[in-house]
Amino acid sequence: MSEVLNISSSPHVRDKWTTPYIMRVVLLSLMPATIVGIISYGWQAAAIVALAVASAVLTEWVFCKIVRKPSTIWDGSAAVTGLLLGLSLGPRTPLYLPVLGSVFAIAIVKCCFGGLGKNFINPALAGRCFLLISFAEAMSIKPILDTVSGATPMGALRAYETVDITKMFLGTADGVIGSSVLALLIGGLILWSMDIIHGQICFSVLGGFTLFIALFGGHGFDINFLLAHLCGGGVVMGAFFMATDYVTSPVSRLGQFIYGCLIGVLGGIFRLYGDTADSFSYAIVIGNVCTPLIDTYIVQKPLAYRKIGRTRPVKKEPFRIPKPVIALGIIAAIAAVALSGVYKMTKPTIEKNELQKKTEAYMEVCPGTEEFETVQAAEDMIAAQSEKASPRINEFYVGKSAAGEVTGYAMSIQTKGFGGKLVMTLGLTADGKIQKIAFTELNETKGLGMKADEDGFKDQFNGKGGTLKLGEDISAISGATVTSTAVVNGVNAGLKFFDSVMKGGN
Amino acid sequence: MRNTFRGGVHPDERKELSREARLRLFNPKGEMVFPLQQHIGKPAKPIVQKGDQVLVGQKIAEADGFVSAHIYASCSGAVKNIEKRRVLGGGMADCIVIDNDGQFTQIADFSEKDNEAKLSDDEIHQRVQDAGIVGLGGAGFPTHVKLKPKNPEAINYIIANGAECEPYITCNDQLMRTHSNEIVEGLELVLRLFPNAEGVICIEDNKPEAIHAMEIAVSNKPRMKVQAMITKYPQGGERSLIQAVTGIDFPITQLPADAGCIVQNVGTLYAIQRAVLYREPLFSQCFTLSGEAVKEPANFFVRVGTNYAELLAECGGVKEGVKAVKALCGGPMMGVAMGSLDVPVQKQNNALTLLAEDPVEEADKLMTACLHCGRCTTVCPVGLMPQLMADAAFMGDLERYEKKLFGLECIQCGSCTFACPAKRPLMQAFKQAKAEITAKKKQEGGGKK
Numbered sequence: 001m002s003e004v005l006n007i008s009s010s011p012h013v014r015d016k017w018t019t020p021y022i023m024r025v026v027l028l029s030l031m032p033a034t035i036v037g038i039i040s041y042g043w044q045a046a047a048i049v050a051l052a053v054a055s056a057v058l059t060e061w062v063f064c065k066i067v068r069k070p071s072t073i074w075d076g077s078a079a080v081t082g083l084l085l086g087l088s089l090g091p092r093t094p095l096y097l098p099v100l101g102s103v104f105a106i107a108i109v110k111c112c113f114g115g116l117g118k119n120f121i122n123p124a125l126a127g128r129c130f131l132l133i134s135f136a137e138a139m140s141i142k143p144i145l146d147t148v149s150g151a152t153p154m155g156a157l158r159a160y161e162t163v164d165i166t167k168m169f170l171g172t173a174d175g176v177i178g179s180s181v182l183a184l185l186i187g188g189l190i191l192w193s194m195d196i197i198h199g200q201i202c203f204s205v206l207g208g209f210t211l212f213i214a215l216f217g218g219h220g221f222d223i224n225f226l227l228a229h230l231c232g233g234g235v236v237m238g239a240f241f242m243a244t245d246y247v248t249s250p251v252s253r254l255g256q257f258i259y260g261c262l263i264g265v266l267g268g269i270f271r272l273y274g275d276t277a278d279s280f281s282y283a284i285v286i287g288n289v290c291t292p293l294i295d296t297y298i299v300q301k302p303l304a305y306r307k308i309g310r311t312r313p314v315k316k317e318p319f320r321i322p323k324p325v326i327a328l329g330i331i332a333a334i335a336a337v338a339l340s341g342v343y344k345m346t347k348p349t350i351e352k353n354e355l356q357k358k359t360e361a362y363m364e365v366c367p368g369t370e371e372f373e374t375v376q377a378a379e380d381m382i383a384a385q386s387e388k389a390s391p392r393i394n395e396f397y398v399g400k401s402a403a404g405e406v407t408g409y410a411m412s413i414q415t416k417g418f419g420g421k422l423v424m425t426l427g428l429t430a431d432g433k434i435q436k437i438a439f440t441e442l443n444e445t446k447g448l449g450m451k452a453d454e455d456g457f458k459d460q461f462n463g464k465g466g467t468l469k470l471g472e473d474i475s476a477i478s479g480a481t482v483t484s485t486a487v488v489n490g491v492n493a494g495l496k497f498f499d500s501v502m503k504g505g506n
Numbered sequence: 507m508r509n510t511f512r513g514g515v516h517p518d519e520r521k522e523l524s525r526e527a528r529l530r531l532f533n534p535k536g537e538m539v540f541p542l543q544q545h546i547g548k549p550a551k552p553i554v555q556k557g558d559q560v561l562v563g564q565k566i567a568e569a570d571g572f573v574s575a576h577i578y579a580s581c582s583g584a585v586k587n588i589e590k591r592r593v594l595g596g597g598m599a600d601c602i603v604i605d606n607d608g609q610f611t612q613i614a615d616f617s618e619k620d621n622e623a624k625l626s627d628d629e630i631h632q633r634v635q636d637a638g639i640v641g642l643g644g645a646g647f648p649t650h651v652k653l654k655p656k657n658p659e660a661i662n663y664i665i666a667n668g669a670e671c672e673p674y675i676t677c678n679d680q681l682m683r684t685h686s687n688e689i690v691e692g693l694e695l696v697l698r699l700f701p702n703a704e705g706v707i708c709i710e711d712n713k714p715e716a717i718h719a720m721e722i723a724v725s726n727k728p729r730m731k732v733q734a735m736i737t738k739y740p741q742g743g744e745r746s747l748i749q750a751v752t753g754i755d756f757p758i759t760q761l762p763a764d765a766g767c768i769v770q771n772v773g774t775l776y777a778i779q780r781a782v783l784y785r786e787p788l789f790s791q792c793f794t795l796s797g798e799a800v801k802e803p804a805n806f807f808v809r810v811g812t813n814y815a816e817l818l819a820e821c822g823g824v825k826e827g828v829k830a831v832k833a834l835c836g837g838p839m840m841g842v843a844m845g846s847l848d849v850p851v852q853k854q855n856n857a858l859t860l861l862a863e864d865p866v867e868e869a870d871k872l873m874t875a876c877l878h879c880g881r882c883t884t885v886c887p888v889g890l891m892p893q894l895m896a897d898a899a900f901m902g903d904l905e906r907y908e909k910k911l912f913g914l915e916c917i918q919c920g921s922c923t924f925a926c927p928a929k930r931p932l933m934q935a936f937k938q939a940k941a942e943i944t945a946k947k948k949q950e951g952g953g954k955k
Contacts, residue, residue: 005833007845008866009934011920012838013517013673017881017927019874075874117875117928198880246877251893295894302915303512303755303889 019116023076025196029187030083030178030241036170037177041091041144045177049086052098056082059106067111077116081105084124084241087178088234088281089131090141097135101127121288122245125281132278141277143174165224168231181231188240197244200256205239206230208264209271216272229271238267238280248288255298258325263287362397362410365427365436369399369407378501391415391486391493394423396501406430409498412440415490417452418482419443426494432502433465437491449483457484467492510736511746513887515921517673517739517839519712524796524803525676529684531790531807532820533610538581538811539850540566540602541593545640546647547573552602558585561613563787566602569638575648575853576638580789580809583607594835594852596845604811616786622691627699630782637781638853639788643667643742643771644836646854649778652770653699655763661700662766663751666693666707666775668716669735669742672837675857677792677805678772682709682716685776686723690730692775695782697729700768705730707772708747712737739839740919744769746887755889758915773856788853795821797860799830808851814858815847824860831867834859839920869929876930882922888915892922896932899939904946907939914940 038046060078064071072078085101105127110119119126132139167173171180178184191197210226219225230236243249243263250259263283270279300306362372378396385392394412401407409428416422420443427435437458444450451457460474468488470476476484543549550567560566560579567577583605591601625633635650655661666689670678682689693705707724709717711734720732735741735750744762747769749755754765762769770778773792780786789810796803801822808817814833824830834841836857847858882892891911898907907913916936923933 005843005845006831006864006867007843008832008864009931009937010838010840010842010918011517011924011933012832012834012841012843012861012864012866013924014865014869014929015515015517015925015927017925018872019877019928022877022879022927072874115875117877195881195884196879246879249878251878251880251883251891299894299910300883300889300891302757302912303749304757304915305912306755306889 019075019077022196023080025194026080026191026241027076027083029191030080030087032183032186033087033171033178033180033237034083036180036183037087037091040172040180041177044095045091047095048089048091048093048098049083049177051095052086052089052102053079053082055099056085056102056106059103060111063107063111069115072115075116078106078110081110081123081127084122084237085127088124088128088176088237090139090175091177092142092144094138097131097138101131104130117247119247120292121285122242122248125242125285125288128278128281129285132276132281139278141175165227165231168228175232176234178237179232179234181236184236184240188236191240191244197240198249198253198256200253201244201249201260202239204257204260205243205264205267206235208261209235209239209267210264212265212268213271216268233271233277234280235267238263238284242281242284243287245288248291250291250294250298252295252298252300254300255294258298259287259291259294262290361425361438361440362399362427365425365438366399366408366410367427367435368401369410370402371400372397372410373400374398375501378497381497381500391490393494393497396497408435411494411497413490413494415486415493417442417444417486418449418480419445422483422486422490424487424490426491428495428498432495432498433463434461434491434495437461437487444480444483448477449480451477451480452483452487457487461491465495467495509734509750510738510741511749511887512889513885513921514738514740514746515885515924516737517924519737520673520796520798521676521679521712523674523798523800524794524805525679527676527680527802527804529677529680529792529805529807532809532812532817533608534581534606534809534812534816534820535608536606536813536816537586538579538583538604538606538809539591539813540577540579540604540811541591541850541852542567542577542600542602544577544646544810544852544854545575546645547571547575547651549600550574550577552588552600554585554588554602556585556587559583560585560604561611563613563616563789565638565787566604569635569648573648573651575640575650576636576787577602577853578638578787578789578810579604580811581606582609582611592846592849594844594849594855595842601850614785616780616784619783620785622695622783625782630695630699633782633785634778637777637785637787639774639777639781640853641771642773642777642791642854642856644840644854644856646852649770649774652768653696655761655768658700659702660766661703661763661768663748663768664693664696664700664703664705665747665751665767665769666705666772667742667744667747667769668707668709668713668720668772669747670713671710671737671739671742672839672841672857673739674796674859675794675837676796677794677856679713679716680805681776681792682713682772683719686716686719688779689720689772689775690723690727691783692777692779693730693770694727695778696768696770696775703729703768706751707732708735708741708751709733710735710737710741739921739924740887740917743887743917743919745917749887758917791853791856793817793851793855794857795860796857797830797834798862799824799828799860801825810851810853812851813847814844814849814851817851817858818847818860825862828862830860830862831864832861834861839924840918873929873931876928879927881925881927882932885921885925887919887921888917890916892932892936895939896930896935899935904939904943908943914943916940 056078057073061073082102105123109123109126113119169181213229214221250256267280267283392414394414396411399407411426414423423441424439426437429435439453470488548570551570552567554566561582564579565576566579569576586603586605588602590598593599639649640646668682697705707720717734724730740746748765748767756765777788790807793806793808804821833844835844895911895913920933
């Protein structure tokens with residue numbers, strides 16, 4: 001045998017897993033969320049995702065060209081970053097933002113710090129945070145599916161309103177492109193089962209977050225409340241796809257657990273006491289920067305030195321609380337104190353803002369009013385209604401002008417339409433005739449029941465009083481009898497309530 | 507008792523190439539070369555001179571001290587010379603070269619079986635030592651030293667290692683299938699030396715025929731049993747076996763005996779049986795020659811001193827249309843890459859693997875930066891954190907490597923390097939770091955004196 005033989009150190013065989021293989025699997029696992037997002041939010045969502053991926057890959061290629069390094073785009077990590085960034089943007093984000101975000105993520109956060117494996121925070125999250133801070137208005141998620149209530153689930157949740165968990169779970173509520181919890185869970189659990197992501201991280205993030213929300217959220221272990229918080233605000237995407245990023249998470253099992261809990265708890269603090277719906281991104285970024293600290297101090301010992309099973313440690317060391325635990329505890333405490341302080345300071349302002357919003361809604365149906373006052377008799381009657389009554393009166397106010405004269409009456413009525421809950425505001429003139437009606441929550445069939453919100457239908461009520469009859473006083477929306485009936489019944493209930501209040505006193 | 511250890515990897519087994527090939531004795535024609543160092547410890551001292559006629563089974567070099575082993579001739583003929591020859595690993599070493607006359611005349615026929623009941627424990631010890639037996643699993647530690655722990659009563663388990671976890675290698679599989687009774691007799695002899703010990707024959711479950719054969723052989727024997735193990739590398743590592751059998755992990759500074767165990771390769775037990783009952787010294791051992799580049803992969807009883815190239819020729823040489831790019835002494839996980847096949851087979855060698863492709867070459871092309879994915883930590887059978895060790899080693903932070911990361915505990919099984927998706931050369935870094943630390947310690951130790 002005359003050929004030259006290769007010489008190398010053992011082992012002489014290698015596993016089939018490679019970096020591009022892992023990245024390809026991660027890309028595939030994100031596909032369900034991407035597809036659901038595009039189906040839910042349309043072509044603009046597809047364009048945003050495509051632009052984010054393309055510009056991430058291109059940026060890396062250009063960077064490698066400029067610094068004269070071999071191109072590293074084939075390892076697939078840039079595409080993963082781009083896709084994650086794209087999925088964490090809103091579906092109506094202007095198209096230049098995904099490009100800017102990707103360029104920042106790849107060029108500044110990844111390549112400038114040495115490329116793959118060297119970045120200190122997750123590039124996709126860094127890109128997102130960069131956009132959130134720099135383009136706050138353009139980055140805010142605008143409701144496009146639920147146009148009636150005018151709020152995204154996260155907005156509603158933060159305003160302590162009820163949200164539709166099923167829609168959030170399926171990804172048909174308003175949110176970022178990759179907001180389908182179901183699709184994300186499928187991808188995430190596949191990655192977990194393939195041992196690509198570490199269970200210690202994703203489950204401790206979810207566990208820490210849930211526990212914190214349960215303890216401090218004010219609703220205890222109310223499953224609906226917890227699920228609503230878990231399904232919203234990128235918690236699932238963060239737990240499975242962002243926090244588990246290899247490069248920016250600790251390597252020891254204990255370290256990963258601490259890191260996951262830290263992110264979960266910080267996410268909970270920001271969610272409950274913070275002022276933004278995108279707080280989870282910041283929680284993960286803080287976790288990322290704590291990673292080197294955790295890795296320096298928390299190192300797992302070889303099996304022979306651990307006190308488990310029948311192992312025989314050579315010598316025993318006295319137990320000490322690991323330094324990083326203390327350090328991280330302090331950081332978390334400071335963050336919590338700082339945030340709750342900010343909350344306390346801003347609380348009156350928040351309350352004032354909320355009152356302002358409500359007042360505006362009543363102003364619309366009760367024009368010329370300067371101040372709304374409650375009436376004791378009405379309050380008693382509202383409280384006396386059965387919990388399940390439908391239609392049900394939620395609120396009743398007397399509107400007064402600056403001079404103190406009664407300008408009219410405003411009330412919020414809740415009833416059931418064809419598509420579920422239906423909430424409207426009814427404005428009455430000082431003499432008890434209908435001033436105007438408006439809807440604050442309307443979930444009816446598009447093109448049919450939703451026509452109730454059109455002036456053609458609503459204006460029929462103006463100036464009327466007594467007991468209204470569908471077909472005589474009010475003409476029904478064709479093809480939406482249930483909705484029309486519900487509205488008329490609601491208005492009648494309101495009129496009747498007004499009469500009772502007037503008779504009852506005042 | 508569990509049937510596996512923590513961590514580990516699943517390399518492609520490739521045992522089908524040679525698993526059905528029967529063990530056969532190979533009689534080489536060329537000159538035979540006997541390195542004086544074929545074991546851990548001091549090299550043996552030659553007791554023959556140039557021109558002496560020797561016979562098969564004749565002692566040609568004597569152990570120098572207790573931790574050393576005799577060397578016996580495996581062919582008959584005249585001693586050609588005692589000179590430096592190229593040996594495994596590429597270096598030159600003192601060797602006795604014998605001009606093989608092709609007759610293989612034996613000094614005795616080693617066929618008369620002694621009654622083992624009449625042998626005292628000391629005689630068993632003596633005969634093992636006289637036969638020059640070393641651990642045939644690969645390390646080559648003199649067996650008589652292993653059989654004399656400080657406190658024989660404290661030994662709870664004699665583990666017969668038939669795991670054979672290295673890919674390609676099948677000679678122990680064949681040995682267990684065809685010589686199961688001999689192995690069990692060898693184990694019985696060892697068990698006699700340790701009154702409180704139980705014999706456990708550990709075999710990976712990818713060798714059902716061997717498990718079956720061994721189970722029949724131990725069926726009416728007290729104090730021993732067969733344990734099927736999950737097929738996983740490095741199942742056949744001493745520490746992995748002890749962990750699986752006893753649940754004990756022990757630091758690298760301790761010996762298996764400290765955990766109450768003695769591990770013997772099944773090939774070694776066979777050699778012990780031959781040595782004690784038939785007074786046959788160790789001059790041949792079972793051996794697999796396999797790999798994609800070999801025309802007819804085979805299992806042999808190979809004579810110590812046989813030239814590797816001659817052995818390959820016996821297997822039909824390199825397969826037509828295939829280029830042998832790498833030759834490994836041993837299997838692909840822990841084997842040593844050979845620069846040339848013109849070297850002699852040593853006692854502790856058990857395989858030659860000839861690869862048609864070099865995955866390391868491929869891996870070097872695919873190498874990326876470390877992702878910190880943690881696969882190396884997951885697979886490490888010792889429970890180390892190879893990625894942090896590699897960081898420390900590359901940065902030259904030997905203090906952290908040794909004290910904080912317990913880098914010296916590495917058993918160099920290569921699982922981390924195998925599993926690494928970024929194809930980092932972890933093992934090389936660890937070997938180098940270990941060498942540097944050892945050198946530094948020696949220097950410091952010397953300075954104190």
